Amino acid sequence: MQTPHDLAFLLARFQFAFTVGVHIVFPAFSIGLAAYLAVLEGLWLRTGRGVYLDLYRYWIKAFSIVFAMGVVSGLVMSYEFGTNWASFSRKAGPITGVLLSYEVMTAFFLEAGFLGVMLFGMNKVGRGLHFAATCLVSAGTLVSMTWILASNSWMQTPRGYRIDPVSGRFLPDDWLAIIFNPSFPFRLVHMGLAAFLSVAFVVGATGAWHLLAARRQGVAPSPPVRVMFSMALWMATLVAPLQILAGDAHGLNTLRYQPVKIAAMEGDWESETHAAEFLFGIPNMRTEHTDYGIRIPLLGSLILTHSVNGTVPGMKDFPRDQRPPSQIIFFTFRIMVALGLLMAATGLWSLYLRWRGRLYDSPLLHRLVFCMAPAGFVALLCGWITTEVGRQPWTVYGLLRTADSVSPIALSSVAVSLAAFVIVYTLVFGTGLIILVRTLAHPPVTGEYEANSAHPAEILAARSHPGAVPPVTDHPGGNA
Template sequence: MAPALSAFDLARIQFAFTVSFHIVFPALSIGLASFIAVLEWRWLKTGKAYYKTLCLFWSKIFAVAFAMGVVSGVVMSYQFGTNWSGFSSFAGPITGPLLMYEVMTAFFLEAGFLGIMLFGWHRVSARAHFGATLTVALGTLISTFWILASNSWMQTPQGFKVVDGHVVPLDWFKIIFNPSFPYRLAHMALAAFIVAGLVVAATGAWHLLKGRRDPAVTKMFSMALWLLLILTPIQALVGDQHGLNTLKYQPAKIAAIEGLWNTEHDGTALNLFGIPDMKAETTRYAISIPHLGSLLLTHSWDGAIRGLKDFPAADRPDSTIVFWSFRIMVGFGMLMIAMSVLAWVLRRRHKLYEARLFHKFVLAMGPTGFISLLAGWVTTEAGRQPWVVYGVMRTSQAVSPLSTQQVGLSLMIFVIVYFLVFGTGVYYLLKLIRSGPMLPGQAQPHTSGNSPSPRPQAGQLADA
């Protein structure tokens, strides 16, 4: 019989549940904001109507994703004060200001100019509207900066001291630009663009399969695949550097990811497959390739990687979880690269828009960006355990003194409300995606205002 879950276990499940919902919507909005800015720039530069058509279409999807990201983000802040008051009391002098900077800079930019971006087509000039779109896109990236600074400090803390049970900041430059921050920021930003690129590509594939070949559909399909061809290999390189950084500052996480129990001094094998057993301290049914672990993780033939047995049992992450979450992330990443290369081959053969089997492949790959994102986040956060601030504060010390009934009730309410609210939001997003950008010759939807719609400079093709 399985042991009953404690309030601590339920609090962790609740946080994992809410953060999983939260992370997917900001990731999509970060990527889409920049994509919309590029589309509007191309419309202003070329005057081609389908660029504005795509702007209007993806702006609707961005607005819904942005709204759901804001709502789910409020819940995240709420939980710090309810379920994790120990963490808030201990680390608040650092995490509090970092989150405040995110609100004061990024969120104010996004919220302040979002209305102009969505509803200002008939109210401001073309350049002013483009400036608002750029500002919203910039705001999403600034938000990424501050959130990753806060989370990275929890992974590789520095620039502080502990006084009377609270952290006291000593050097904000060291706090923000902590050792893992540059790698995690780059990895997350690229992931957001890849998530959006896969959604755009899958949307294009859906409409190609439905028989549409108009410029709006083919252009967004083409642009997304070019983006993925460029970014997916770069993401693999950034991930490699991030891994080297993690090996230096969080070696137990790497050992758990690899299902490695004993330090192999003459070269570390890579476990392709296996089932880590935390109690037996072994990885069962392991399929390994000698020395490949050293080559990938230390870039040398015989580099040593510390095994989990080198760390106290109380300091070991759960290898069973991160072993597979990491491989899900990497496996889908390799599929993304393969898909992008195949798209390039089909493009060279002038078959990109007629290869129905490939379109089905791209459509199936649409959700994999979200899956990889969540798998990567699980690897990062579960691999940090049992620490909430790595090497400084344990997760068990961060939880609030709540009863199992209190946390269980709030978790049940969250599950019900989330599936109702966000289930409706996702349904509406899918409905918008299925409708697609407007067909050629279809009238632009009217927006409020009496002034004419902004158009490109004279001599360029004006939008309908």
Template sequence: MLGSFDAILLARIQFAFTVSFHFLFPAFTIGLASYLAVLNGLWLWTKDSKYLDLFRYWVKIFALAFAMGVVSGIVMSYQFGTNWSVFSDKAGPVIGAPMAYEVLSAFFLEAGFLGIMLFGRERVGPGLHMAACAMVAFGTFLSAFWILSVNSWMHTPAGFSIDPETGQFLPEDFWQVIFNPSFPYRLMHTVTAAYLTTAFIVGGVGAWHLLARRRGGEDASEATKTMFSMAMWMAAIVAPVQIFLGDMHGLNTLEHQPAKVMAMEGHYESHPDGAPLYLFGIPNDAEQRLDYAVGIPNLSSLILKHDLNAPLDGLDTIPDDEQPPVAIVFWSFRIMVAIGFAMLGIGVWSLWARWRGRLLTTPWLHRAAVAMAPSGLIAVLAGWITTEVGRQPYTVYGILRTADSAAPLAAPAVGTSLVAFVVIYFAVFGAGTFYILRLMSRPPVFHEPRLKDVTKGPIRTAGVTPAPEEAARRPEAAKEDL
């Protein structure tokens, strides 16, 4: 019969699976909502049909990804009440309000304006439609604000007291709860990661269609060229900013969660005269050492303390029962960092190609962009694994252990629900993702004639003023095009 530890482990795996699956969609839609607002604004400003074409192309994808994000997120609240009911009981008085505000403000804002954004262009006028696009984009950011505030409080709890009788966390200072020590760094790092994720997906789709048109001996549409160009500008500008924000976040983590940074760096031993930066190694928790280590002397001290000879403590200063699983944290951190520098490389490469006038005619850059299309999603998952596994063995860091947060459920019950989640998630969201990929495989061109235009005379391409010779065509001639 499975013991209580196995039930807790299964509950952790279940939560990790569902939250990881869920976050893939917000990581994409946070940036995509802003991109759509920019495209709509550019269309209103310039009346250039390529921006309207791109808006109509991506808004369908946004709607699907947003819907799957909402549905997959609903499950999280149920898990707080089932597998993690003890945590909910103890931390609920503090984190309940911000989570409710996320629904009452961010989600209602998104849901209230989403319909206008999707279907209101011809019904409410350009000004209100633009406002709806902006509100949806702001709503996605506001949602990230509240959720990250709750998550950050679990890492760096502040502004609370503990009831000595019930053991509940009670809010004392709402602003300290929200703006806890790690929150600004997490918010900037996560939102910027979402923008990069969107940029590389958009860039990958644009590069795919550039390559496809080149293979077919055709010239890509202006919408495709603009899509790729805008994405590469975003990568070139935001990737270095993200690396800088990641460094700031790391320094904040070193201050408040040193054991996590020790695991990230693979520092089992303290280094009084400067710590190396390990590029490779196999963590060995049993022997408390990094096997086959390959590192650069003193570079970790330079990065974390800005001093080559600065001392750094190791996991030998942390009790064994308070150490996170080093192997998972060590490798997930390296995956995230490696992808971040690969993104920087693509951004620099695109600047070089743009300067030479070959941004749209460099096949190897386009192939690299296609390969990097899912890199943002992989990086944000690796980042969340680093930060969440690195927090162990706590749910509320330093105060409430994970083993004391779980509901007293039997392992078979948790295991059964975990299997059900895996099957349903891959079936439902796998189908949705497949359909999104099919939409992405089609080029962003909207020049096909529409039946309702035929009866009115000239064929009008959406958002494009017809040429004089086209406007003079008879309806019978238009029918021949169909």
């Protein structure tokens, strides 16, 4: 029977999972969308084509909404480290706290410093300076991701530390080893590609929605709609196969450093050579067996070791109290893989239709892309669940247990705060998502840039001479 302390511990874990699960969607969205905005503005400056500026102005509205929700949702987590996970903060803080501080001092200040110029400075600064601001905001999101993943990866594969014999705290010995720990490069590439791929399908789904609407109305789709759809599917075509390769490399790294996680993901109980791969099954932690299993011979060894003669670990090789809950990550891993393969297939299909000259004339492709709008984010969340639940029962892998990381909190306190978080998050972020969807439901306006891209000096001249009209300068120059 569970004690109040056990229930409080369980609710504290669920509360952090809920808040980080909501939060991670927005930074991933910001990372991919900021890079897309930098590409759009760069193409406009290089080619002088107004369609790119139309799309820039269209998507920067979505970026401002998403960025704001990401900042708000991220603030909560920093407080949770102190309220619910004080033991973890006390012991691992000399390393993880410093890495998170670097994230604030570099990435957050970089983003905050240039965000205002990016959002409101198009007609107030030179075009080159504005483009630099957009690029720096995009760079800030990538730097932020780097520090966060360095901290998380250290918790998965800790290196460069020593444990103080008196306090039990993790103290840094080698910061390069801490930051560039064995799993860090794989997680960084995998997460970065996931952010780009997720945003590509949101942009593609938005374009698909407006293509379908134009088809229903019997009108030709506007150039910005066609361009956004085309660019999104180029990204999906190129990035989805790269993500599969990055995921494979990440899996090999995990097999080396966290073999029990791989065994739980695969639902394997016995270590075996020439291992089969479960397509479906229900892992049973009590009977130590995967029920209702459907397997493909040899595929498990081939995927995990790149050899049909490879040996795949089983969960029975590890003590019971060190096994992650296989029944969760068995399914989240397969959902992630299935969505990744579907995104890659969609990209290849779009490439075939592009070659046939029917990219904008296939309602079946448009409907599929529209339905896949959340696919990247669902895959990303499933990947994070697989990573974090697969690390259990540890917060710092093999060194600090999750049960020893929690604060001495009362069941009533964590229950009330969890209920409050669920209610507030639903209202606040639900409202934000509704605003975002309504914003994207309106198509981009062709030629909108013409009324807003004149240089400030031209606007002042027009105000001084009411009969004059400032000339439209649709070219990449004009930096003054």
